[in-house]
């Protein structure tokens with residue numbers, strides 16, 4: 001058989017046939033008839049017909065597709081179709097507007113448009129209904145796969161992965177022989193074919209005529225353009241959906257954030273605001289978005305900061321609908337990508353009290369002590385505890401008087417925890433801060449108020465204590481000029497930062513502590529009388545350890561147990577060592593000193609039981625000195641004590657403290673080394689090394 005010019009144009013990625021003339025067309029028809037008639041068909045005889053088409057014919061035959069069937073018989077049931085439509089929702093959404101746009105022309109020009117998914121199912125169709133109702137029966141749900149209909153434009157398009165124009169005689173089914181089919185693939189971003197867009201049309205002109213060929217190449221272009229349009233629409237829908245999800249996730253995140261988040265444009269107009277932001281501004285979500293400027297006071301720096309493109313923090317008094325509120329606003333500028341100018345800004349708003357309490361919980365003292373933690377049963381101590389419990393109930397200022405180490409801070413914490421435990425506890429030791437810094441430490445300062453000041457200003461301890469307790473330890477060391485300012489704060493309950501323009505309301509309870517005799521300092525004009533009288537209304541005297549009798553034993557045991565428990569060890573204290581702690585020492589460092597002495601002894605004792613010699617040297621020397629003094633004054637604490645006994649004991653203690661180093665023991669006893677040697681001899685003391 002001679003083979004006239006039926007060819008695929010290799011340089012355009014379209015599978016099509018160009019007919020040189022009538023004979024070419026007739027040859028093509030002949031070939032197909034020959035194939036259908038001869039089961040021992042030899043592909044070599046048809047080498048001018050695209051091998052892809054021949055391959056498809058052969059497969060169609062293997063699938064036992066009836067080439068002479070009169071209708072498209074396979075169609076999905078409703079349920080399966082519904083699932084298909086759901087799966088292809090995006091695809092249908094992207095294709096439908098295009099098909100709708102071409103529907104009118106399609107009807108007039110007798111063509112039918114169809115969207116066929118990768119499994120061959122027609123999922124959308126528009127166009128000439130007569131056409132679809134008769135020969136092609138192109139109803140939604142019909143199956144256009146190769147094994148259902150044999151070779152067709154859609155199946156070849158999937159197979160060849162490129163657009164196809166298929167003249168009816170080349171289709172497998174005789175049903176399609178008077179039609180021409182076009183199909184173009186719709187791909188996703190990875191190149192996978194999701195579906196094909198199809199156009200079917202009766203062959204109205206003689207296919208070998210130029211007019212037909214021009215028209216059909218235009219139609220092919222239309223189908224390719226439609227497929228590309230669907231592809232980009234799909235991308236847009238996907239990006240839009242991804243953006244919408246991101247937006248929704250962002251919105252939900254911002255809703256649960258307990259900071260106010262507000263986006264404004266460069267003029268202050270609010271563009272976006274979260275729930276907490278609305279609450280801060282006291283506005284309803286449904287109200288029209290206002291300008292942030294409506295909430296700013298005349299002194300506000302916020303807008304000038306934004307105009308200058310300055311990121312950072314600024315403290316602002318916001319004029320909310322109900323009250324004037326102080327907020328720390330964190331400004332994040334967004335720049336225009338093209339011009340580089342300020343485009344908008346995101347503001348994060350936090351109430352100052354919240355920031356302060358956060359700072360306190362991180363940096364401040366955590367008040368852990370409660371009255372139950374304060375050890376002691378002596379009447380003097382119990383009296384102080386009872387007073388403190390009573391005073392805790394009022395909101396008045398309290399003055400704690402006691403020597404160093406008696407437990408003043410523990411009392412302050414216990415009072416705080418009995419009355420304002422959820423609020424801040426701010427402790428300031430007036431003796432520990434350099435005099436020139438006390439003022440800024442207590443009262444805070446505004447931005448740039450002095451060299452070295454923090455850029456954005458800083459609240460003082462009084463502000464930080466708002467709602468809670470300010471514990472001023474060693475108040476006797478507060479510079480006299482500051483005492484007047486403190487007094488005014490106590491009277492007015494208002495504080496003004498250094499360099500500030502306006503006062504801020506503060507509500508706190510002051511607990512002051514001193515180990516000095518403030519009344520005498522008032523006499524000598526080192527402490528202001530008016531402040532002293534204001535502070536001393538509710539005062540508590542905490543007794544020194546030496547006046548707490550059996551509490552020494554109780555506290556010793558308590559510190560021993562707690563430390564051993566902490567270290568996971570077991571130690572006991574001998575009655576002799578306990579006796580020395582109880583009776584023979586003045587405890588100038590009070591409870592703190594006792595605690596340290598016990599810790600020392602536990603670590604010094606080699607054996608399980610703490611002996612007198614395990615006690616700290618300073619303590620032993622103190623005991624020795626006390627004994628010596630006691631001896632000199634001939635004060636006998638116990639029966640049977642003689643002057644000689646006292647002196648002998650003092651020497652024994654001093655030698656024990658100095659590890660039998662005679663020179664050092666003599667120094668401790670404040671006598672000459674030779675004198676000590678004489679006395680060692682006199683009292684028959686054996687020096688053990």
Ligand SMILES: Nc1ncnc2c1ncn2[C@@H]1O[C@H](COP(=O)(O)OP(=O)(O)OP(=O)(O)O)[C@@H](O)[C@H]1O
Pocket residue numbers: 373374375376402403404405406407408409410411473515591592595
């Ligand atoms: N009643 C007590 N019960 C248990 N421990 C106590 C008691 N009193 C004091 N302490 C201990 O003594 C230590 C010192 O107490 P605190 O710091 O309160 O004394 P202070 O009087 O404030 O001293 P300073 O005047 O030197 O500041 C505490 O760490 C604690 O271990």
